[in-house]
Amino acid sequence: MNAVHQFTAGFTTGDAISNEALVMRSVFRRWGAASNIFSEAGRVLPELRRDSIDVSEAAEAIRPCDVALLHLSIGSVVNDAFAALRCRKAILYHNITPASFFRGLNEPVARSLEWGRRQAAELAGAASVVMACSRFNAAELEALGYRGVGVLPLMLDFDRLLLEPDRRMMRRLGDGKANVLFVGRGVPNKRIEDVLEAFAFFQAGVRPDSRLVIAGSHAGMERYHAVLKARVRSLGLRDVVFAGALRQEELNAAYRSASLFLSMSEHEGFCIPLVESMCFGVPVLAFAAAAVPETMDGAGVLFRDKRFPEVAEMMGRLASDQALRKAVLARQRGRFERYTAQDLEGSLRAQLAPLLD
Numbered sequence: 395m396n397a398v399h400q401f402t403a404g405f406t407t408g409d410a411i412s413n414e415a416l417v418m419r420s421v422f423r424r425w426g427a428a429s430n431i432f433s434e435a436g437r438v439l440p441e442l443r444r445d446s447i448d449v450s451e452a453a454e455a456i457r458p459c460d461v462a463l464l465h466l467s468i469g470s471v472v473n474d475a476f477a478a479l480r481c482r483k484a485i486l487y488h489n490i491t492p493a494s495f496f497r498g499l500n501e502p503v504a505r506s507l508e509w510g511r512r513q514a515a516e517l518a519g520a521a522s523v524v525m526a527c528s529r530f531n532a533a534e535l536e537a538l539g540y541r542g543v544g545v546l547p548l549m550l551d552f553d554r555l556l557l558e559p560d561r562r563m564m565r566r567l568g569d570g571k572a573n574v575l576f577v578g579r580g581v582p583n584k585r586i587e588d589v590l591e592a593f594a595f596f597q598a599g600v601r602p603d604s605r606l607v608i609a610g611s612h613a614g615m616e617r618y619h620a621v622l623k624a625r626v627r628s629l630g631l632r633d634v635v636f637a638g639a640l641r642q643e644e645l646n647a648a649y650r651s652a653s654l655f656l657s658m659s660e661h662e663g664f665c666i667p668l669v670e671s672m673c674f675g676v677p678v679l680a681f682a683a684a685a686v687p688e689t690m691d692g693a694g695v696l697f698r699d700k701r702f703p704e705v706a707e708m709m710g711r712l713a714s715d716q717a718l719r720k721a722v723l724a725r726q727r728g729r730f731e732r733y734t735a736q737d738l739e740g741s742l743r744a745q746l747a748p749l750l751d
Contacts, residue, residue, distance in 0.1 A: 395425060395426045395427045395750060396427060396459050396460050396461055396482070396749070396750060397427055397428040397429065397456070397457070397460040397461065398422040398425075398427045398428075398429050398460070398461040398463060398746070398750075399428075399429060399430050399431070399452070399455075399456060399460060399462055399463070400415050400418060400419065400429070400430075400431045400432070400462075400464075401431075401432050401433070401449065401452070401463065401464045401465065401472050401473075401475070401476050402415050402431060402432075402433045402446075402465045402472065403433065403434055403437055403465075403467060403468050403469075403470035403472050403473075404433055404434060404437030404438060404470075405431065405433040405437065405438040405439070405442050405445065405446040406438070406439050407439060407441075407639075408611070408639060410488070410548065410664075410666050411465050411467055411488055412442075413550070413551060414465070414549050414550070416431075416551070417549045417550070417551050418549060418742070419431060421549070421739055421742065425743070430447050431445060431446050432446070432447050432448070432449045432451070432452045432472070432475075433446040433447070433448075433449060433472065434448075434471055434472050435448040435449070435450075437470075449471065449472045449475045450475075452475055452479065453475070453479065456479055457481065458480055458482075459481070459482070460482065461481065461482045461483070461484060461746065461749045461750065462479050462481050462482070462483050462484070463483075463484045463485075463486060463746075464476045464483070464485045464486070464517075464521070465486050465488060466485055466486065466487045466488065466490070466510075466513075466517070467487075467488040467489065467490060468490060468506050468507060468510045469490075469505075469506040469507065469508070469509025469510035469511075469512070469513055470506070470513075473510070473513040473517065476517075476520075477517060477520055482522065482749040483520060483521040483522060483523075483749075484521050484522070484523035484525065484745075484746060484749060485517065485520075485521040485523070485524045485525065486525045486526070486527065486546065487514070487524070487525070487526040487527070487532075487534070487535050487543075487663075488526075488531065488664070489526075489527075489530075489531045489534065489661075489662075489663025489664075489684075489685075490507055490510040490511055490514060491507055491583050491661050492507065492583075492661060493505070493507040493511075495581070495582040495660075495661065496581075499615065499617050499621075500614065500615060500617065500618070503614065503615075514535070514538055515539070518535075518538050518539040518540050519540075522748060523544075523745055523746055523748060523749055524540050524541075524542065524544070525543065525544045525545065525546040525745055526543055526544075526545055526546070527545070527546060527547055527663060527664050528545065528663055528664050528688050528689070529545055529685075529688055530663065530684055530685035530688055531663045531664075531685065532544075532545055546738065546741055546742060547664070547733070547736065547738060548664055548666065549738045549739070549742070550666065550669070552673065552734065555649075555670060555674070557642050557643050557646055558643060558646075559644075559646040559647035559649075559650045560641065560643040560644040560646070560647045561647075563640075563643075563644045563647035563648065563651070564647045564650065564651060567605070567607065567647065567648065567651035568651055570603070571603045571604055571605045572601045572603065572604040572605070572653040572654075572713045573604075573605050573606075573607055573652050573653050574593055574596065574604060574605070574606045574607070574653065574654060574655075574656050574709065575607050575609070575648055575649065575652035575653075575654070575655050575656070575671075575676065576589050576606075576607070576608050576610075576655070576656055576657065576667075577609045577610055577645070577648070577649075577667040577670070577671075578609075578610045578657075578659065578665075578667055579610045579611055579612075579615075580608070580610050580611060580612030580618060580622070580636075581615055582615075582618055583659060583660055583661040583662075584657075584658070585658040585659055585660050586608060586622055586658070587621070587622060587625055588658035588681075588700055588702075589606070589608070589656055589657075589658045590606070590622065590625050590626060590629060590631065591629070591702045592656065592700075592702045593606045593631065593634070593656075593706075594629045594630075594631055594702075595702050595703050595705070596706040596709045597631060597632065597633075599706065600706050600709065601709075601710060601713065601714075604633065605633040605634075605635065606631070606633065606634045606635065607637055607648055607651075607652070608622075608634070608635065608637060609637045609638075609640050609645060609648050610637075611638060611639035612636075612638065613639075619636070622636075623636070646674075649670060649671065649673075649676055650674060652671075652676045653676075653712075653713040654676060654677045654678070654709060654712045654713055655667065655668070655671040655676045655677070655678045655679070655680075656680070656705075656709065657678070657681060657686065658680075658700065659680075659681060659683060659684075659686065660681065660684070661684050662683065662684045662685050662686050662689070663684070663685050664685055664689055665685065665686055665689050668680065668689050668690060668694070669689065669733060671726075672693065672694075672726040672727070672729055672730040672733075673730055675726075675727075677694065677695070677712045677722045677723060677726070678690065678693070678694035678695065678726065679694065679697070679705070679708055679712055680694060680695070680696055680697075681696070681697060681698075681700065682696040682697060682698050690729065691729050691732070691733075692725065692729065693722075693725045693726040693728065693729035693730075694726060695708060695722060
């Protein structure tokens with residue numbers, strides 16, 4: 395079989411694209427194909443360099459009969475290196491967040507996102523196979539002139555969710571308070587400031603014995619993180635935990651201890667924590683933006699207006715109304731079962747079939 399190599403802008407622990415690249419590498423190797431991951435060296439954590447090859451080595455390593463699969467998500471020299479390759483090509487689009495979210499908070503990231511949008515437009519027609527991890531993402535590519543875009547939902551490693559929850563974290567969060575959880579990178583499109591606003595109404599008027607746990611790295615977004623901490627002080631909030639990047643066992647403990655998951659994000663290409671919450675039996679309350687309704691697929695509780703007092707009231711019902719909670723969790727279990735029942739490996743092979751012969 396032809397080699398199938400992947401290209402990612404970066405390669406980091408806990409990153410959705412990095413995790414999927416590892417899952418796919420195992421799949422490709424199981425098919426009998428040689429498979430490596432090429433990334434921009436400056437965006438690879440030192441401890442992960444054994445799993446990634448500098449993209450500068452790709453041109454010499456890849457033969458015309460090989461397949462190159464680009465995970466497209468941000469502006470990068472990796473995208474240009476992919477475009478220059480003389481081989482069989484596929485693109486998997488994970489979405490590029492609009493740069494406007496980062497203006498005034500991280501200008502270099504904003505410029506990288508704008509660059510990524512330009513590169514995405516330039517890559518139209520460069521690959522014989524084009525996929526996106528949601529219908530929402532596929533529509534973005536089609537608006538750029540891509541044709542025949544297939545949808546391949548994220549191939550997730552659910553085994554990591556079975557790891558024993560960290561006991562220390564379980565004790566810390568298991569004191570009887572209502573734990574409101576948000577999981578995701580500390581970036582502006584997640585609108586964590588709106589999570590804080592909703593929690594303020596929840597803590598003040600619904601459940602005074604409550605805690606907000608925000609789990610996710612804010613590396614590179616220190617200015618935004620400072621804004622959030624200042625907002626906590628101005629709102630007079632208690633028990634707000636900025637947990638940062640957690641080990642998987644700690645993250646599992648956070649999910650196990652959660653009363654509900656709250657998302658205020660305004661731009662998502664998929665949003666893995668929604669599915670993870672379903673796996674752990676945590677009711678989801680989410681702003682219905684971008685790909686979120688598609689990922690939820692009729693499960694959880696969605697809202698389209700950020701009226702914080704009403705959001706707080708629904709938070710209270712999800713945390714305390716056992717009949718409602720039972721009904722919501724039943725629909726979420728159904729969605730999770732539908733997701734995990736998909737033959738995503740078979741779909742991947744079918745979509746790549748024109749390149750594998």
